[in-house]
Amino acid sequence: ETGVTQTPRHLVMGMTNKKSLKCEQHLGHNAMYWYKQSAKKPLELMFVYNFKEQTENNSVPSRFSPECPNSSHLFLHLHTLQPEDSALYLCASSQGLVRVSEQYFGPGTRLTVT
């Protein structure tokens, strides 16, 4: 248990559906991240938020829409996804962006787009 929870753990959605992934951290951190982990590919950083402000959008398609209402919660809103978007989506949090500190990862949401 890392202090970072993600729901749902598994999600199957059609290409026309709209769904949201949720991440919550109980560590008092101020930075939160979304990563995409596809099979046989390196982990890809998608979005970074620091004190609720987005500081990084790593050229992510607009069908992925993040939301960070406060430092403890992070959402990823999904709409009109493609089958190649099927992956494990990991959320992480850390204390600060600049100094090196370990990022605490949640267990991930396994997304399947049909």
Place this chain on the structure above:
Amino acid sequence: GEDVEQSLFLSVREGDSSVINCTYTDSSSTYLYWYKQEPGAGLQLLTYIFSNMDMKQDQRLTVLLNKKDKHLSLRIADTQTGDSAIYFCAEGSGTYKYIFGTGTRLKVLA
């Protein structure tokens, strides 16, 4: 661009040592990390090494860094079935940005 490469699979017998290798390209990396991912779980930081170090030991884990060849290895002594997981190498420059490898799936045979 920067790249981190790892072999995809490694199989060892319980009790043997495992050595997982990684090569990276960014010579400006100041930190190199090893993460472990167990089935159904997120990434867990195992250890990291500063680029000015050659070796770091932490209980059963030994990290070796050859900066000249940009080669990093993770040795797990007395490998146990609980060590079966995917191991990711990552490099960073001290900020939140990391470059991860594709991961090495370690299978420990009883």
